[in-house]
Amino acid sequence: MSHPHQQSRQIISAILQSRPAIERVYFVGCGGSLTGFYPAKYFLDCEAKKLAVGYITSNEFVHATPQALGENSLVILASQQGNTPETVEAARVARAKGAATVGLTFAPASPLCEHSDEVIEYRWARYPETVNPAQQKAAYGLWLALELLQQTEGYAHYEAMVSAFEQFEEVVREGQRKVQEDAQRFAQAYKDDKVIYMMGSGPSFGAAHQQSICILLEMQWINSASVHSGEYFHGPFEITEEGTPFVLLQSEGRTRALDDRAIRFIRQYGGKLQLIDARELGINALPETVRDYFCGLFHTALLDVYNLALSQARHHPLTTRRYMWKVEY
Numbered sequence: 127m128s129h130p131h132q133q134s135r136q137i138i139s140a141i142l143q144s145r146p147a148i149e150r151v152y153f154v155g156c157g158g159s160l161t162g163f164y165p166a167k168y169f170l171d172c173e174a175k176k177l178a179v180g181y182i183t184s185n186e187f188v189h190a191t192p193q194a195l196g197e198n199s200l201v202i203l204a205s206q207q208g209n210t211p212e213t214v215e216a217a218r219v220a221r222a223k224g225a226a227t228v229g230l231t232f233a234p235a236s237p238l239c240e241h242s243d244e245v246i247e248y249r250w251a252r253y254p255e256t257v258n259p260a261q262q263k264a265a266y267g268l269w270l271a272l273e274l275l276q277q278t279e280g281y282a283h284y285e286a287m288v289s290a291f292e293q294f295e296e297v298v299r300e301g302q303r304k305v306q307e308d309a310q311r312f313a314q315a316y317k318d319d320k321v322i323y324m325m326g327s328g329p330s331f332g333a334a335h336q337q338s339i340c341i342l343l344e345m346q347w348i349n350s351a352s353v354h355s356g357e358y359f360h361g362p363f364e365i366t367e368e369g370t371p372f373v374l375l376q377s378e379g380r381t382r383a384l385d386d387r388a389i390r391f392i393r394q395y396g397g398k399l400q401l402i403d404a405r406e407l408g409i410n411a412l413p414e415t416v417r418d419y420f421c422g423l424f425h426t427a428l429l430d431v432y433n434l435a436l437s438q439a440r441h442h443p444l445t446t447r448r449y450m451w452k453v454e455y
């Protein structure tokens with residue numbers, strides 16, 4: 127049994143033993159630390175029959191704390207540095223309301239840990255350095271969601287999920303190898319664009335949103351918005367004209383039809399379209415019953431390759447910030 131599997135199983139088991147029941151789970155964080163939970167939220171939205179699921183940015187959780195929060199709640203929070211004030215405060219509020227708290231961080235003994243009943247120190251590296259993608263923050267979110275579902279309601283495809291996690295690193299490495307050349311081509315084609323729209327659906331909408339807010343806006347200072355492939359037809363498609371730049375994260379599974387519809391329209395009206403197709407890039411090596419739940423993690427890992435190429439082509443390192451961590455905000 128892998129370390130993340132064992133740790134997630136033990137943590138959920140300890141929490142369930144410490145209280146009468148867990149009826150709801152909230153995923154809480156800021157920016158990439160919130161969007162990293164999207165695969166876990168999506169999995170539970172699709173598969174849980176009774177468990178209620180929340181996905182809330184930290185400061186909203188603090189200022190508009192859900193009435194339902196209480197001893198039957200589990201709050202899972204993430205903060206890479208463990209010190210984002212609103213996330214630390216969210217953990218404090220959750221605990222004060224009697225909820226169980228799990229803190230995910232890369233920084234040991236950080237302030238988030240003080241308000242977390244259980245702490246997970248995940249692995250992280252800035253691409254092209256690598257760590258096992260099944261041991262990163264977003265994967266831990268999915269592991270915890272899987273264990274929570276299995277240990278409360280049970281989940282018919284539990285073993286398939288575990289086996290998909292075991293295969294996942296190989297699938298990612300192969301996918302990253304396949305997109306190397308395409309990433310260089312993309313970087314040249316998009317480096318001078320003033321706006322890039324990110325699109326996706328189902329399991330990959332979180333990855334599209336993360337790419338928009340954390341990479342294009344934050345780390346590249348390129349205007350961007352994330353548009354759900356299904357919502358594209360309900361407003362956003364009006365901006366489509368010859369050359370409008372889109373990147374669409376095409377997922378595998380039930381919502382692929384939504385992506386296909388948007389792709390047809392963008393092509394018909396001449397939009398400039400970069401596709402990152404999970405099917406073509408290897409997600410189907412994972413068991414069919416669960417492979418769509420890995421699309422978000424897969425897309426994020428593939429985007430690492432595109433983002434390095436884009437930042438190099440633009441001579442704008444991914445670490446450059448104007449305001450973040452530099453001024454009061």
Ligand SMILES: O=P(O)(O)OC[C@H]1O[C@](O)(CO)[C@@H](O)[C@@H]1O
Binds near residue numbers: 158207340
């Ligand atoms: O994960 P942390 O340490 O709380 O930091 C959150 C910050 O990091 C990012 O996720 C990425 O830089 C931002 O979107 C966000 O403001």
